[in-house]
Amino acid sequence: xxxxxxxxxxxxxxxxxxxxxxxxxxxxxxxxxxxxxxxxxxxxxxxxxxxxxxxxxxxxxxxxxxxxxxxxxxxxxxxxxxxxx
Amino acid sequence: xxxxxxxxxxxxxxxxxxxxxxxxxxxxxxxxxxxxxxxxxxxxxxxxxxxxxxxxxxxxxxxxxxxxxxxxxxxxxxxxxxxxxxxxxxxxxxxxxxxxxxxxxxxxxxxxxxxxxxxxxxxxxxxxxxxxxxxxxxxxxxxxxxxxxxxxxxxxxxxxxxxxxxxxxxxxxxxxxxxxxxxxxxxxxxxxxxxxxxxxxxxxxxxxxxxxxxxxxxxxxxxxxxxxxxxxxxxxxxxxxxxxxxxxxxxx
Numbered sequence: 001x002x003x004x005x006x007x008x009x010x011x012x013x014x015x016x017x018x019x020x021x022x023x024x025x026x027x028x029x030x031x032x033x034x035x036x037x038x039x040x041x042x043x044x045x046x047x048x049x050x051x052x053x054x055x056x057x058x059x060x061x062x063x064x065x066x067x068x069x070x071x072x073x074x075x076x077x078x079x080x081x082x083x084x085x
Numbered sequence: 086x087x088x089x090x091x092x093x094x095x096x097x098x099x100x101x102x103x104x105x106x107x108x109x110x111x112x113x114x115x116x117x118x119x120x121x122x123x124x125x126x127x128x129x130x131x132x133x134x135x136x137x138x139x140x141x142x143x144x145x146x147x148x149x150x151x152x153x154x155x156x157x158x159x160x161x162x163x164x165x166x167x168x169x170x171x172x173x174x175x176x177x178x179x180x181x182x183x184x185x186x187x188x189x190x191x192x193x194x195x196x197x198x199x200x201x202x203x204x205x206x207x208x209x210x211x212x213x214x215x216x217x218x219x220x221x222x223x224x225x226x227x228x229x230x231x232x233x234x235x236x237x238x239x240x241x242x243x244x245x246x247x248x249x250x251x252x253x254x255x256x257x258x259x260x261x262x263x264x265x266x267x268x269x270x271x272x273x274x275x276x277x278x279x280x281x282x283x284x285x286x287x288x289x290x291x292x293x294x295x296x297x298x299x300x301x302x303x304x305x306x307x308x309x310x311x312x313x314x315x316x317x318x319x320x321x322x323x324x325x326x327x328x329x330x331x332x333x334x335x336x337x
Binding site for chain 1: 095158162163262265266268269270272273316319320323324327
């Protein structure tokens with residue numbers, strides 16, 4: 001395998017590895033926030049269903065929670081573009 | 086080339102040729118759209134506030150319902166009565182971001198101004214300066230720093246861990262995440278729409294019928310992006326309100 005790699009154009013290898021790295025960065029960054037947003041929204045729905053009169057307050061807090069959690073995934077998204085070969 | 090489709094490189098999607106001017110004062114499509122947003126926001130509130138009728142119509146109706154929304158949904162929910170003096174700032178912020186975002190789905194324009202990092206960074210810096218200024222004025226510079234670094238009611242060894250985290254959060258992460266959240270959401274939305282448009286076009290050229298599914302998804306995503314534009318403007322504004330509130334009232 002090393003022999004095959006050595007015969008290739010190094011630029012191509014770098015390009016391919018960059019693409020793989022971008023995928024890993026964004027995919028990895030999306031795992032935690034995905035679970036987190038699920039928890040936030042799920043619990044907010046539970047709260048709203050138990051106490052519909054508090055729905056307005058819960059919704060505001062839910063959006064805040066989503067915004068804080070989502071920021072991490074978006075850092076990964078931006079980082080994926082910053083990585084260049 | 087992915088699956089035989091030619092996706093344009095990302096720089097072709099957000100970089101526009103200069104229309105006039107040169108150097109740092111070069112004006113392109115995004116700058117023109119930003120000027121248009123400023124003009125629209127100014128016009129809505131200027132026309133809305135000029136003739137104050139008892140039964141609002143047109144621009145006055147729009148302006149009044151926006152103010153009501155900001156007051157009830159953002160200021161009262163986060164800052165309380167004391168924050169009502171920030172309503173003009175938050176209202177302008179919200180409307181400007183929303184108008185900048187909504188260009189994303191206007192046919193023929195299709196470019197969110199906030200998908201270029203300059204606009205979100207400027208807005209985040211504005212919020213950053215304002216909340217630090219409010220904190221320093223309300224608490225005094227020394228007690229403002231002290232309240233950030235040493236949260237009361239925590240056993241003292243925890244300060245080794247908490248003080249750097251609190252400082253980094255307040256002075257670096259908060260403005261950075263504010264700017265990056267807006268920027269990345271709108272850029273992602275723009276890329277999503279472009280991808281589906283490219284797929285639709287390629288399938289339409291190959292097999293006319295095959296384009297129906299991506300076209301339907303594209304139209305659905307357009308509707309979804311309206312929601313995203315609104316939600317991102319709302320989240321930016323509500324976070325600005327939360328940060329200003331945190332600077333006004335130290336944790337206790």
